[in-house]
Amino acid sequence: MPHADNANGRFPARPVSGRAGASLKHTHLDAILAGRDQVGFFEVHAENYMGAGGPPHAALARVRQDYPVLLHGVCMSIGAPQPLDAAHLARFKTLVERYEPAIVSEHLAWSTHDDIFYNDLLPLPYTDDTLRHVCAHIDQVQAAIGRRLLLENPSTYLAFAASDYDETGFIREIVKRTGCGLLLDINNVFVSATNHGFSALDYLADFPLEHVGEIHLAGHREQSDDEGEPLLIDSHDGPVADAVWKLYDIVVERAGTIPTLVEWDGDIPDWPVLKAEADAAQAVLDRHAAASARDVHHAAAE
Structure with missing residues (x-):
């Protein structure tokens, strides 16, 4: 039966501010539908729903x-x-119209060349030329979907010597030129910082947190490169690392209770395991929301 607030055939508007959510996996569907308010929201990869119908859309x-x-x-x-x-953009637009998502996002990366599609999100040289075509593409997407797009910072394993900007400066300029928002993937920050030997805290201090509309958390794998140096892989196949949780706590303290997704895309666990990760993120959000409310109360009482 449709909800009373969905009588016109549209889905109900539901807030995500201050909420933590999880990736929607069809292996978890029965468990999710068996209860209510399991998590704050679910996020899906657009490309999994670009067919016209069938079981994925029904679910x-x-x-x-x-x-x-x-x-x-x-x-x-x-x-x-x-x-x-x-x-592809037309199918993406159709999905936005069909499901009225609370947030729409994409990656600062490339994965195609001519008619070749790579099974990876590849890094960019941060140059003026790259900046121009990235901004043009974001403008095109935002015009097509009629709303703001959030752009996700990448996880990287190499850096281009030709870059004219550091990553945070490049991202800041994209926001300035396009008006897009940002999706801050904190695991990606930690992975890139470890792989390139820079400080994740310094990166976050320079990141334009005021434009962040969503946060991602995920697990990674620890490996070594050919010289025996630490190499982290953004694998999304395990729990969030302690170091990433610490960075997340710092970001929420600085930027507020931004909607937060726990991604888990490989070696999918049973639903209670993924739900527990989302619950842990919700606990961080709730703790900082309570602290903020206390500060407001104390300031009003003075």
């Missing part, structure tokens, strides 16, 4: 009745020098 529509849904693109190839794929 997502059921979840969308009771939860906010966030739409996260992984194949738009915002950073590629060639034009965006018009058919």
